[in-house]
Amino acid sequence: MELLNLSIRELNNLFVNKKAKPSELYSEIFDRAxxxxxxxxxxLSLFEETNLEKAKNSDxxxxxxxxxxxxxxxxxxxxxxxxxxNEKTTCSSKMLSNFISxxxxxxxxxxxxxxxxYTGKTNLDExxxxxxxxxxxxxxxxxxxxxxxxxxxSSGGSAASVASRSSIAALGSDTGGxxxxxxxxxxxxxxxxxxxxxxxxxxxxxxxSLDQIGPISKSVDDARIIYSAISGHDSLDxxxxxxxxxxLPFDKNATIGIVKELMEDGISEESKKEVDKVIDILKxxxxxxxxxSLPLIKLSISIYYLIAPAExxxxxxxxxxxxxxxxxDGKTSYEMMENTRAEGFGDEVKRRILLGTYALSAGYYxxxxxKALRARKKMVDEFSSIFKECDYLISPTxxxxxxxxxxxxxxxxxxxxxxxxxxxxxxxxxxxxSIPTGLSSxxxxxxxxIMSKPLTDNSLLxxxxxxxKELDFNRTPEGWSK
Amino acid sequence: MSxxxxxxxxxxxxxxxxxxxxxxKLSSDLSVILEHVQxxxxxxxxxxxxxxxxxxxxxxxxxxxxxxxxxxxxDEALSNAPKASDGKFIVPPSLE
Numbered sequence: 001m002e003l004l005n006l007s008i009r010e011l012n013n014l015f016v017n018k019k020a021k022p023s024e025l026y027s028e029i030f031d032r033a034x035x036x037x038x039x040x041x042x043x044l045s046l047f048e049e050t051n052l053e054k055a056k057n058s059d060x061x062x063x064x065x066x067x068x069x070x071x072x073x074x075x076x077x078x079x080x081x082x083x084x085x086n087e088k089t090t091c092s093s094k095m096l097s098n099f100i101s102x103x104x105x106x107x108x109x110x111x112x113x114x115x116x117x118y119t120g121k122t123n124l125d126e127x128x129x130x131x132x133x134x135x136x137x138x139x140x141x142x143x144x145x146x147x148x149x150x151x152x153x154s155s156g157g158s159a160a161s162v163a164s165r166s167s168i169a170a171l172g173s174d175t176g177g178x179x180x181x182x183x184x185x186x187x188x189x190x191x192x193x194x195x196x197x198x199x200x201x202x203x204x205x206x207x208x209s210l211d212q213i214g215p216i217s218k219s220v221d222d223a224r225i226i227y228s229a230i231s232g233h234d235s236l237d238x239x240x241x242x243x244x245x246x247x248l249p250f251d252k253n254a255t256i257g258i259v260k261e262l263m264e265d266g267i268s269e270e271s272k273k274e275v276d277k278v279i280d281i282l283k284x285x286x287x288x289x290x291x292x293s294l295p296l297i298k299l300s301i302s303i304y305y306l307i308a309p310a311e312x313x314x315x316x317x318x319x320x321x322x323x324x325x326x327x328x329d330g331k332t333s334y335e336m337m338e339n340t341r342a343e344g345f346g347d348e349v350k351r352r353i354l355l356g357t358y359a360l361s362a363g364y365y366x367x368x369x370x371k372a373l374r375a376r377k378k379m380v381d382e383f384s385s386i387f388k389e390c391d392y393l394i395s396p397t398x399x400x401x402x403x404x405x406x407x408x409x410x411x412x413x414x415x416x417x418x419x420x421x422x423x424x425x426x427x428x429x430x431x432x433x434s435i436p437t438g439l440s441s442x443x444x445x446x447x448x449x450i451m452s453k454p455l456t457d458n459s460l461l462x463x464x465x466x467x468x469k470e471l472d473f474n475r476t477p478e479g480w481s482k
Numbered sequence: 483m484s485x486x487x488x489x490x491x492x493x494x495x496x497x498x499x500x501x502x503x504x505x506x507k508l509s510s511d512l513s514v515i516l517e518h519v520q521x522x523x524x525x526x527x528x529x530x531x532x533x534x535x536x537x538x539x540x541x542x543x544x545x546x547x548x549x550x551x552x553x554x555x556x557d558e559a560l561s562n563a564p565k566a567s568d569g570k571f572i573v574p575p576s577l578e
Binding site: 098099100103194196208209210238239240298299301302303305313317320321322323324325326329330331332333334335336337338339341342350351354355357358361371372373374375376377378412413416426427429454 | 492512515520528536537538562563564575577
């Protein structure tokens with residue numbers, strides 16, 4: 001039976017009705033994951049033995065009608081910056097190439113409770129810094145739709161894994177678009193939840209006020225099931241929140257804003273057309289649509305590239321060759337640290353640490369970091385004001401379709417620009433989702449992004465699911481459908 | 483905003499030794515990025531904002547009460563150490 005293309009709910013239904021077993025699914029998934037590696041390199045590790053055992057235990061539970069929920073026996077891929085106890089967490093860095101995590105991230109403990117199983121750990125840009133998965137110390141990942149192209153990043157391995165049907169869904173992390181941009185490039189759903197609703201405990205920190213874990217999946221419903229399993233207050237994360245969800249209308253009583261600044265220069269005609277297509281659908285269904293302006297969005301790359309590197313330079317100070325990770329010897333402790341960090345970090349990580357160190361250094365703090373924080377606050381205020389008149393904001397997810405491998409590696413700023421549409425949601429802590437809408441003239445996926453105000457994740461998912469049904473996008477890249 | 487910076491000093495503050503080639507390349511990259519963020523310099527911002535939060539939802543960070551709880555064991559905490567002995571991390575001397 002062809003199980004790889006099914007949704008979580010469809011698979012669960014087959015397991016419950018004893019028409020398929022989790023171990024059969026796991027075998028199919030594992031074969032696909034192993035066979036796709038040569039072409040895609042989506043994974044840094046695959047867990048055949050330990051998880052086949054878990055899948056068989058799941059068989060038993062379904063056989064005895066003791067299954068625990070929708071994720072029981074569902075194989076998920078996990079981005080390799082999220083800790084699974086007793087497995088490697090490399091963050092695609094030479095710095096952590098041999099690091100074995102002694103603990104579980106909270107999201108993993110929660111998925112364990114649901115009896116989900118793991119296909120393996122997925123490739124990423126080193127420490128999640130990048131937009132193409134080309135910054136991995138262990139080789140780049142390729143886009144299943146066309147292997148000349150990047151899968152996006154930094155969660156490019158997770159997206160390539162799901163798109164190639166090497167996992168049913170995956171966890172990624174999103175600091176400036178690292179879930180939504182690769183999901184869009186690979187024809188998938190990518191959901192960045194409201195900041196603080198999913199614990200960051202056990203996620204290797206890049207920029208703590210921006211990082212958020214979320215799902216990459218084939219459908220909105222799969223994203224909802226995973227979000228429901230991994231969200232919730234966690235006292236191990238001081239930024240975790242315990243607030244109730246707010247309901248928004250998602251029928252035609254909802255008001256939809258089209259973000260003017262994300263439909264202007266720098267956005268390809270093809271990306272704009274996808275938004276127009278969605279607007280037409282919404283108009284036909286009787287939704288109220290209006291153009292809205294958020295002038296500070298134009299400055300979001302500037303704000304982000306001061307705040308994220310500043311936080312990164314502080315977070316990555318822990319990699320000093322003392323407690324874990326790589327050590328390169330030196331005559332003194334200080335020399336050892338300098339040598340370790342020179343050898344252990346790749347170019348992009350060094351670039352961001354240095355930028356952040358500069359932005360935080362004496363004499364420049366107010367001029368750079370302080371100013372960026374105040375600009376961020378102003379952007380949050382702009383969003384708050386817009387959300388008084390609109391329930392959902394729609395824009396392209398990415399300025400263009402996926403780009404070719406090697407096309408942007410020599411120009412950091414050009415690479416940063418590929419996150420133009422996604423960064424604002426991180427700066428403002430908003431829930432934001434990318435859903436696939438169609439294919440470009442090069443036969444590469446395109447998507448739209450929908451944002452809503454904080455704590456409206458469930459309504460955002462409901463609204464997105466309505467659109468997903470209307471769009472009816474065929475989500476299987478050629479060559480990976482069977 | 484200032485554009486000029488001393489890459490050697492920044493690298494020293496960041497504890498990363500850089501080759502001359504790296505210094506040249508990174509200086510050039512950082513100049514381009516810093517030029518881009520200059521866009522913020524024209525922005526009129528309320529410099530009196532005292533309550534600029536780190537949490538994007540403007541929440542206070544919540545700390546646990548100072549109560550002992552189970553955590554990593556001593557051996558687990560040392561399990562990834564590049565060099566350890568006698569239950570301690572071993573590092574080179576601080577002074578030559």
